[in-house]
Each structure stands twice: as C-alpha cells, then as structure tokens.
Amino acid sequence: MTVILDGKALANKMQANLANEVADWKSKGYRIPKLVVILIGEDSASKVYVKNKEKSAQKIGFHSVVRRLDESVSEAELLDIIAEYNQDETVDGILVQLPLPKHIDEENVLLAIDPKKDVDGFHPLNVGKLFVGDPDMHPCTPFGIITLLKEHNIELVGKKVVIIGRSNIVGKPLMHMMLNEDATVTITHSKTKNLKEETLTADVLVAAIGQAEFITSDYVKDGAVVIDVGMNRNSDGKLVGDVDFADVLPKVSAITPVPGGVGPMTITMLMEQTMYQGRKHCGEESHDNK
C-alpha cells in the first residue's frame, strides 16, 4: 500500500494549531503577528498564490497586508517601501512575491529585507546560516517537504536523496536541509548525464523540474519515497506535477499528490515562520508594542 503524503491535511492541522495560539494571544491582549506580502504587477499565477497566502493568514488570525504595486514601480521605490516595513515594529514577516519585473534586481531586493523578517528565508544571511548548519529562517518549500516527511516518520538518516533541480528556492536549500538531517544527497539538473541512473538510486526522489509528468515509473526505484514540487498545467488545463502520479503510485512506498502536497505545506511554513518571529515580539514583555 502506498502512503499518500497529504500536505493539505497536515497544512490544515498546523494552521488550526496556529489559529488556536493566535486566539490565545488575543484573549491575553498581546499584539497579533503581521505578515506583509508585496505583489508587483499583474502576473496571474502570482495573484493566485498571494490570494492563498492572504486566505491562510486571515484564517489563522494574523494581521495580513497585501501591498499591491504597479508593474512600473522603480527599484528605489520598492526598496523604500521595504525599509518602511523593516522599521515598523508591528510587522513580523515581509515577503516580496517572485518573480520580479525585469527592471528590478532580485538580489538588491532580497538583501533589503531585514533577515529577521525574511519569512521566505531568501536573504543571503539566512541562506548562509542554513549552509553552515545553523539555520534561522528557512525557505518555505524545502522546509515544508522536510516537515511533511517527519510527520510521516520517514527516516532520512543515511538515506540516499536525489533532487532534480538546483534552484535557490528549492533544490539548493533542500540539499542543505537534507544534509542537516544526515541524508546522503545528490543534486541533478538539466545538464546531468544519465539522469535515470541517478534517480534509480534514490530512497527519496524530489522532482523540481518544471515539466508536466516527466517522472514515470522507470525513473523510480521500488519502494522509494517521491516528492513532487512541480506545478504545471497539462494539455487539458489540469494542474499536474512533475511526476506521472498514476504511473508511479503502484511502485513507491509514499508519494505527494499535486495539488494538495507540497504547495499547501509551502504556505503553512510561511505562516509558521511569521509565528516564529511573532513569538519573539508579541509576548508578555512586548504586548504593548502596538
């Protein structure tokens, strides 16, 4: 029997726990955590993701601000707006939705966010802390993957993890998180030779490729755990992952669905990290910090 790693179910459970904690703070008169999401332009996928983040934040009871900026906003204007939220003591988390318009330099933006409010874990300081094995804020997608695996008691110590994809938001940070769990990690990517030879060695296979249903059962070892980070539309307009779910399912011990797997966990870790910052600043000593 294959275990379905139900990210939606765990997301609901974790977000309900956060909602209880926030309700408890409210009853004590503490300041409530605030998450600011900055959305630039009219990209339709970004709008959907930001909407989902806003819905989760509101459901938990956080103060949720979505700052919508015109596509034409200058980098200097954006940096000023970030500086304003950095200084605002009622703001616990700041997220600038990626991708950015071409005329804005991503590195400048990520460097501008106070690392303490960097709920995405993308600031180079947080990236470096993860790299040396002393993480503070984590990138949410890989953090969600690790959290989902732990919830299902999937052992990582000494296991062979193969990641397909070397992005700064998934592949590379996940490599470090897996190393911190004492896994043996291989990263593969578009220039990897004999990809299938690599993936067939995986006890845990993570697909972050960006190609609909690319991973079929012939890429997967019997009994492996398969994590699908993909979000693609197939020819019928249906949301599918990078894994051919129906083909792979009978061969593996556990697998994440799309939708309802890694995506909801990403949002949940964003909420967890907003709460993590809030816990430092909203409690007994600082509840008057309105």
Ligand SMILES: Nc1nc(=O)c2c([nH]1)NC[C@@H]1CN(c3ccc(C(=O)N[C@@H](CCC(=O)O)C(=O)O)cc3)C=[N+]21
């Ligand atoms: N600064 C920044 N931080 C991000 O975390 C960030 C970003 N920029 N840019 C874009 C990506 C993408 N991302 C997703 C989050 C949730 C779902 C999600 O909830 N997916 C649902 C389905 C959603 C649907 O129906 O389209 C699911 O998998 O079940 C998907 C994708 C966060 N991102």
Ligand SMILES: [Mg+2]
């Ligand atoms: Mg994130």
